Amino acid sequence: xxxxxxxxxxxxxxxxxxxxxxxxxxxxxxxxxxxxxxxxxxxxxxxxxxxxxxxxxxxxxxxxxxxxxxxxxxxxxxxxxxxxxxxxxxxxxxxxxxxxxxxxxxxxxxxxxxxxxxxxxxxxxxxxxxxxxxxxxxxxxxxxxxxxxxxxxxxxxxxxxxxxxxxxxxxxxxxxxxxxxxxxxxxxxxxxxxxxxxxxxxxxxxxxxxxxxxxxxxxxxxxxxxxxxxxxxxxxxxxxxxxxxxxxxxxxxxxxxxxxxxxxxxxxxxxxxxxxxxxxxxxxxxxxxxxxxxxxxxxxxxxxxxxxxxxxxxxxxxxxxxxxxxxxxxxxxxxxxxxxxxxxxxxxxxxxxxxxxxxxxxxxxxxxxxxxxxxxxxxxxxxxxxxxxxxxxxxxxxxxxxxxxxxxxx
Ligand SMILES: *Cc1c(COP(=O)(O)O)cnc(C)c1O
Numbered sequence: 001x002x003x004x005x006x007x008x009x010x011x012x013x014x015x016x017x018x019x020x021x022x023x024x025x026x027x028x029x030x031x032x033x034x035x036x037x038x039x040x041x042x043x044x045x046x047x048x049x050x051x052x053x054x055x056x057x058x059x060x061x062x063x064x065x066x067x068x069x070x071x072x073x074x075x076x077x078x079x080x081x082x083x084x085x086x087x088x089x090x091x092x093x094x095x096x097x098x099x100x101x102x103x104x105x106x107x108x109x110x111x112x113x114x115x116x117x118x119x120x121x122x123x124x125x126x127x128x129x130x131x132x133x134x135x136x137x138x139x140x141x142x143x144x145x146x147x148x149x150x151x152x153x154x155x156x157x158x159x160x161x162x163x164x165x166x167x168x169x170x171x172x173x174x175x176x177x178x179x180x181x182x183x184x185x186x187x188x189x190x191x192x193x194x195x196x197x198x199x200x201x202x203x204x205x206x207x208x209x210x211x212x213x214x215x216x217x218x219x220x221x222x223x224x225x226x227x228x229x230x231x232x233x234x235x236x237x238x239x240x241x242x243x244x245x246x247x248x249x250x251x252x253x254x255x256x257x258x259x260x261x262x263x264x265x266x267x268x269x270x271x272x273x274x275x276x277x278x279x280x281x282x283x284x285x286x287x288x289x290x291x292x293x294x295x296x297x298x299x300x301x302x303x304x305x306x307x308x309x310x311x312x313x314x315x316x317x318x319x320x321x322x323x324x325x326x327x328x329x330x331x332x333x334x335x336x337x338x339x340x341x342x343x344x345x346x347x348x349x350x351x352x353x354x355x356x357x358x359x360x361x362x363x364x365x366x367x368x369x370x371x372x373x374x375x376x377x378x379x380x381x382x383x384x385x386x387x388x389x390x391x392x393x394x395x396x397x398x399x400x401x402x403x404x405x406x407x408x409x410x
Pocket of ligand 1: 071096100142170171193194205
């Protein structure tokens, strides 16, 4: 009998559930103790929240960390603290989650999209300078999938033009560039603790910084504009209540104890999977030659060449791969500037200049990644063992064998 794809009723290449989040009695007991203690929140974000912030700052090698409700608000806190004013421009990549750019809109500023480098899918540092104008204030590099951006080049450009750098490290907990934790290199690092992320409490976010003034402002914005040493009903800055609960903080503390080992395991498995995919013509992992000392593989991304797979589209291939039991996905269907938010300029009351026009934006590399090239394997799959990586590669090879045979027979 001939081999059959799982999507057509054949046997799966791998039949294993990869669970996320990973937890045990430690997480359950920690949350139970808080619930039982009856102190679920703390108006000053004290106790467990402050303890976790100190732990996370130390883990990143940063002076300060401030938790907040999610990794979108964290970007907003960072932008406002960096002093952006209405109409200022902020450089962002187009291949990322919406809030990297929509947080800029929420600050009444203009996202300026700079294309990605096809080797890494991170913002092309070589293309940033051409996008800088007198209104540019901030660059937001996103360490996409946990792969470090070219930070030396980006920090040098920022210094030359007097810009602030906010690292969107929502994918990058624990990952490193030149031995430094991502998020600790720019003026501010922003992280998400949403349920899919490599460190999670269901929802949540955090910013890290070494800068005393940025810290004071972000701390105030998180706490309805109060300042340290001020009165309870004294509000100085246009903040909001963005505080997290004690339950989230103890959950994060327990999860943080697992993070380094999980990160190293994903890095090892990612390197092994790279070596296996190198043997398959038509798939190519992203380039790691930027000085990455540790990749956390929030997303393991490889490039797909339909010509080597009998002309099967990327979207169909990704569906076949998922059916084979590999936790995988076709990724973003289009770059951010194509979203109706930007195309229709549905900016509500926000003060974006009329001259901002996203219908003219064209980032060919991001478009190519979205439409034909990028396939994602999700982070929890990289917490498996070597046999699992071999099964993922075998699934890709199986699909190739079958679809090439079918295309020849057709
Ligand atoms: C998840 C994510 C965010 C937003 O984080 P939330 O906690 O979901 O608000 C921001 N940027 C990137 C790149 C993300 O993946």
